[in-house]
Amino acid sequence: MGKVAIIGCGAAGVFCGANLRSSRPDLGITVFEAGKKPLAKVALTGGGRCNLTNSFEGITSVRQAYPRGDRLMKRALKEFGPEDTCRWFRERGVGLVLQDDHRWFPASQDAMEIVHTLFDGLKGAAIRTSSKVRSVLPERRILLEDGSVESFDRIVVTAGGGRDFSFLAPLDLEIVPPVPSLFTLGTDSPVRTLAGTSAEGTVSLAGTPFKASGDILITDWGFSGPAVLALSSYAARHLASTGYRSTLIVNWLGCTEEDAREKILEIKESNPSKKLSSVHPLPSRLWEFLLEKCRQNPDMRWGQIGQVTVNRLVSRLVSDDYPVTGKGRFKEEFVTCGGVDLGEINPGTMESKKHPGIYFAGEVLDIDAITGGFNLQAAWTTGWLVARAVASSI
Numbered sequence: 001m002g003k004v005a006i007i008g009c010g011a012a013g014v015f016c017g018a019n020l021r022s023s024r025p026d027l028g029i030t031v032f033e034a035g036k037k038p039l040a041k042v043a044l045t046g047g048g049r050c051n052l053t054n055s056f057e058g059i060t061s062v063r064q065a066y067p068r069g070d071r072l073m074k075r076a077l078k079e080f081g082p083e084d085t086c087r088w089f090r091e092r093g094v095g096l097v098l099q100d101d102h103r104w105f106p107a108s109q110d111a112m113e114i115v116h117t118l119f120d121g122l123k124g125a126a127i128r129t130s131s132k133v134r135s136v137l138p139e140r141r142i143l144l145e146d147g148s149v150e151s152f153d154r155i156v157v158t159a160g161g162g163r164d165f166s167f168l169a170p171l172d173l174e175i176v177p178p179v180p181s182l183f184t185l186g187t188d189s190p191v192r193t194l195a196g197t198s199a200e201g202t203v204s205l206a207g208t209p210f211k212a213s214g215d216i217l218i219t220d221w222g223f224s225g226p227a228v229l230a231l232s233s234y235a236a237r238h239l240a241s242t243g244y245r246s247t248l249i250v251n252w253l254g255c256t257e258e259d260a261r262e263k264i265l266e267i268k269e270s271n272p273s274k275k276l277s278s279v280h281p282l283p284s285r286l287w288e289f290l291l292e293k294c295r296q297n298p299d300m301r302w303g304q305i306g307q308v309t310v311n312r313l314v315s316r317l318v319s320d321d322y323p324v325t326g327k328g329r330f331k332e333e334f335v336t337c338g339g340v341d342l343g344e345i346n347p348g349t350m351e352s353k354k355h356p357g358i359y360f361a362g363e364v365l366d367i368d369a370i371t372g373g374f375n376l377q378a379a380w381t382t383g384w385l386v387a388r389a390v391a392s393s394i
């Protein structure tokens with residue numbers, strides 16, 4: 001009987017194991033998990049609701065969703081994409097719902113349904129919890145914490161992200177240094193007094209090409225919301241290199257300067273006797289804050305303002321700057337940017353080029369995505385590719 005070791009009982013490991021169990025029930029699978037509970041992280045995903053994938057609607061290029069690993073994912077998603085994920089879970093009795101923001105969730109809104117379904121698929125495999133693999137060794141061997149060495153016909157590494165890749169050191173693989181991705185941005189600006197206010201616009205970092213659009217949420221710490229989280233993903237490595245200090249440029253309307261000017265002139269022309277504070281293109285508190293930043297009296301009438309004031313307002317609306325003073329947490333999701341360099345693996349099978357018989361899937365690889373279900377999709381897709389490759393190789 002062929003012996004397969006899976007290192008890490010998370011999303012990628014269990015999905016790979018479940019697919020292997022159904023295609024090759026004859027194989028002996030052992031899953032090593034450092035923690036006490038399998039699938040502990042999946043239980044927390046999506047704030048306990050598990051945003052298991054995304055319809056990819058509105059995603060114009062794979063790179064927009066996957067700042068790292070886009071080329072591999074573009075190819076891999078054709079083999080096992082979001083429709084395949086939905087079918088996989090539906091075939092196992094999980095009802096799914098698609099939200100307006102293109103994110104898929106279980107209809108039960110309960111991540112534990114996903115956990116149980118995955119775990120059911122793994123039935124028949126040996127699961128060894130509290131079994132940390134100290135090192136993966138060449139020749140398809142693993143060194144356990146108690147000093148014992150075990151040999152396998154195939155090894156699948158699905159140990160997730162994080163900072164410590166030293167357990168892979170004996171394989172002498174290129175590791176892209178890990179840094180966090182998907183975080184909120186801190187600021188010491190008084191904009192924080194507007195916590196809870198949101199607007200749909202564009203955020204960028206001064207002097208860089210990094211830019212993202214969508215909802216921008218002001219918090220008591222700084223900035224959050226899908227646009228800011230996507231920006232943190234695109235600029236993860238850059239921000240790590242600056243110690244999370246930068247200048248955030250907010251375009252509160254998400255439009256060009258000309259369009260913003262047109263909007264302001266239209267308000268001015270249609271409301272000459274109204275106060276600046278009573279007719280505006282943004283939520284009231286935010287607009288009043290911006291008026292103050294422009295040193296503009298909110299009681300002034302729209303008809304009273306001249307060209308200079310129009311220019312000042314337009315420029316503040318499309319290019320409002322804030323100091324970034326640190327990185328905050330996003331409690332619903334965070335991932336690692338970095339991991340095993342994709343040049344080390346065969347993209348069709350996820351097998352190590354240097355070490356035949358050793359495979360990688362999930363966040364341990366240098367693949368990560370913006371928020372919205374794309375990270376779990378990467379775990380399902382790469383886990384599925386490994387299962388197919390292993391099943392056909394022994």
Ligand SMILES: Cc1cc2nc3c(=O)[nH]c(=O)nc-3n(C[C@H](O)[C@H](O)[C@H](O)COP(=O)(O)OP(=O)(O)OC[C@H]3O[C@@H](n4cnc5c(N)ncnc54)[C@H](O)[C@@H]3O)c2cc1C
Binds near residue numbers: 007038333375
């Ligand atoms: C709070 C939170 C919420 C999230 N929500 C979402 C979401 O809604 N949608 C989405 O798409 N993504 C979400 N993500 C990201 C997503 O959960 C991860 O991208 C995904 O779980 C990665 O799967 P994985 O199997 O590669 O790694 P993991 O799920 O992290 O699993 C790796 C496993 O390997 C084990 N392990 C590590 N080292 C060893 C070792 N040496 N020996 C043995 N075992 C080891 C770990 O204990 C762990 O159980 C969220 C992340 C977090 C932290």
